[in-house]
Amino acid sequence: xxxxxxxxxxxxxxxxxxxxxxxxxxxxxxxxxxxxxxxxxxxxxxxxxxxxxxxxxxxxxxxxxxxxxxxxxxxxxxxxxxxxxxxxxxxxxxxxxxxxxxxxxxxxxxxx
Amino acid sequence: xxxxxxxxxxxxxxxxxxxxxxxxxxxxxxxxxxxxxxxxxxxxxxxxxxxxxxxxxxxxxxxxxxxxxxxxxxxxxxxxxxxxxxxxxxxxxxxxxxxxxxxxxxxxxxxxx
Numbered sequence: 001x002x003x004x005x006x007x008x009x010x011x012x013x014x015x016x017x018x019x020x021x022x023x024x025x026x027x028x029x030x031x032x033x034x035x036x037x038x039x040x041x042x043x044x045x046x047x048x049x050x051x052x053x054x055x056x057x058x059x060x061x062x063x064x065x066x067x068x069x070x071x072x073x074x075x076x077x078x079x080x081x082x083x084x085x086x087x088x089x090x091x092x093x094x095x096x097x098x099x100x101x102x103x104x105x106x107x108x109x110x111x112x
Numbered sequence: 113x114x115x116x117x118x119x120x121x122x123x124x125x126x127x128x129x130x131x132x133x134x135x136x137x138x139x140x141x142x143x144x145x146x147x148x149x150x151x152x153x154x155x156x157x158x159x160x161x162x163x164x165x166x167x168x169x170x171x172x173x174x175x176x177x178x179x180x181x182x183x184x185x186x187x188x189x190x191x192x193x194x195x196x197x198x199x200x201x202x203x204x205x206x207x208x209x210x211x212x213x214x215x216x217x218x219x220x221x222x223x224x225x
Contacts, residue, residue, distance in 0.1 A: 034213055043116070043203060043216035044155075090154065099145070099168060104154040 137206030
């Protein structure tokens with residue numbers, strides 16, 4: 001069965017600093033990979049997705065993620081964090097079954 | 113509509129009562145999903161609709177939970193005889209296909225007292 005691990009429950013960064021949120025998955029084949037962001041009181045918004053091809057994926061709001069098969073990882077990065085990026089971030093792993101498995105989420109706190 | 117709409121946004125109910133949660137997907141989206149998000153937890157898959165059929169109900173936690181969908185439009189999630197452990201945010205998402213990522217609604221926060 002597929003599984004997703006987001007090892008960091010909380011991450012605190014200063015505004016303007018770089019960010020990396022970790023995601024590791026367990027899956028037999030090349031999965032479909034997603035990152036979602038959830039602002040307080042809101043639903044989840046898709047940041048980016050990887051299905052195949054270039055392993056460095058660009059998303060919205062200046063985010064990118066890199067698929068590393070050898071490490072079973074799909075870490076989310078941003079070079080300079082803004083205060084408005086404070087939110088909950090979810091990594092998800094899917095397959096042709098259409099139903100991804102979500103990680104438990106990482107809460108991003110941004111200090112001014 | 114422009115996005116996935118869920119109603120009500122908040123619901124407080126007494127233990128033992130039945131509740132109905134509604135989801136209006138984006139027009140034309142054939143796939144619809146229900147998830148549950150307990151406080152501090154990730155998303156727990158409940159049920160998936162393709163059109164008005166439900167190929168996967170494996171996530172429904174008990175027979176108190178049921179869902180239906182009319183054609184490729186509105187879906188209703190019903191929880192009978194609510195329990196305190198049912199308290200959570202219930203999220204609905206829709207997609208034209210399962211490959212492209214979902215569009216989520218803002219959720220219904222259910223509190224069972």
